[in-house]
């Protein structure tokens with residue numbers, strides 16, 4: 423049963439081939455047996471899962487048949503879950519049980535999804551390797567000596583290892599798409615404002631967006647239909663009608679105009695990844711798409727701009743962790759200043775401290791214009807690149823990452839080399855447009871991801887293209903050996 427997709431699970435439950443409780447027990451058992459190898463869960467919510475599964479079975483017995491009713495999922499451990507530890511991968515919140523559910527958690531629970539647990543992540547979602555978690559690194563099920571990507575690396579590894587069919591993630595600069603690429607999954611970062619951020623612990627508020635991770639585009643469509651939508655509790659949530667994501671999957675791709683940005687195929691890209699990506703383009707052409715070379719000239723400025731804006735917002739957001747209101751507090755503080763200083767020094771890890779320092783510096787009176795304002799101006803240029811490109815093409819296609827999954831520890835001494843792994847994903851967050859990564863084959867046994875980008879609110883188009891591709895290929899169905 424652990425190989426089933428969400429769509430297949432819905433059919434199986436509907437036809438009473440198995441119950442949600444049986445399915446849940448089977449997966450909880452796999453987590454207990456296999457997760458010690460990959461460390462993808464921080465908390466397993468066994469009691470909650472079994473109670474939700476029984477409730478789902480009762481609702482099905484009473485005649486309900488919504489697709490997610492009884493579907494097992496997991497939440498990245500930065501979505502608040504009422505009464506359950508919500509750690510953000512940090513010692514700072516190790517003792518924090520959220521007093522309420524995030525809107526995404528609430529919506530999926532209302533749809534009948536069964537929460538198996540909370541997944542590991544880079545501390546406060548800062549990272550590309552899932553090595554900065556207080557709970558230890560996550561390992562890539564395709565090669566246990568390699569990283570699964572980050573920051574939603576726990577969600578990615580859990581799905582790839584068939585411990586859960588789908589999970590939530592968040593993406594500030596690539597944290598859904600990049601781990602999806604490195605573990606052979608489909609992951610979608612929706613348009614900024616499409617999915618509520620209420621109850622999603624903030625990293626960089628103008629960039630953060632929650633989204634679905636699963637093996638197929640169809641499963642992402644199923645999840646997104648429940649996760650997305652206007653939320654009056656999030657002032658940046660957008661009040662615009664939702665598309666029928668499932669219905670859109672079947673549309674033919676005839677006439678689809680694909681743009682290939684020359685900046686996404688240049689220096690720094692592993693040539694084997696470039697060939698795998700171009701093979702996807704050939705498949706899409708066979709399905710009726712046309713291809714055009716385009717340019718996104720400000721791509722090279724995206725990383726420097728992001729690494730001013732994201733730390734600036736993080737330094738402000740993380741000021742609430744002061745040892746007073748909630749979370750970690752140091753022992754025997756001498757006075758209030760000592761309490762603040764030591765609680766933060768002891769509660770946060772190195773990468774988080776690095777970002778707080780960079781962000782505080784960029785926002786300081788003397789440097790604000792030189793760094794923060796400049797970075798915001800570049801952000802506008804990056805957005806304008808996309809607006810012009812989408813006058814000529816319907817989707818933009820390229821690699822999700824410049825390299826394959828790297829060895830654990832390999833980039834620890836040089837954080838900037840890890841920052842560079844986000845070169846193709848960060849621009850979508852700066853602009854606020856939606857992006858999707860999908861499996862595109864393997865190189866030396868390691869998964870390759872292709873990224874598709876679309877204009878604002880065109881999530882349905884991304885899911886449609888990915889689904890059509892997945893109808894003629896089977897990369898997304900492949901499982902790592904041993905799982």
Ligand code: GLN
Pocket residue numbers: 547548549550572573592593594595596597598625732844
């Ligand atoms: N790797 C990027 C960072 O460290 C993106 C992380 C994310 O999307 N949460 O900021």
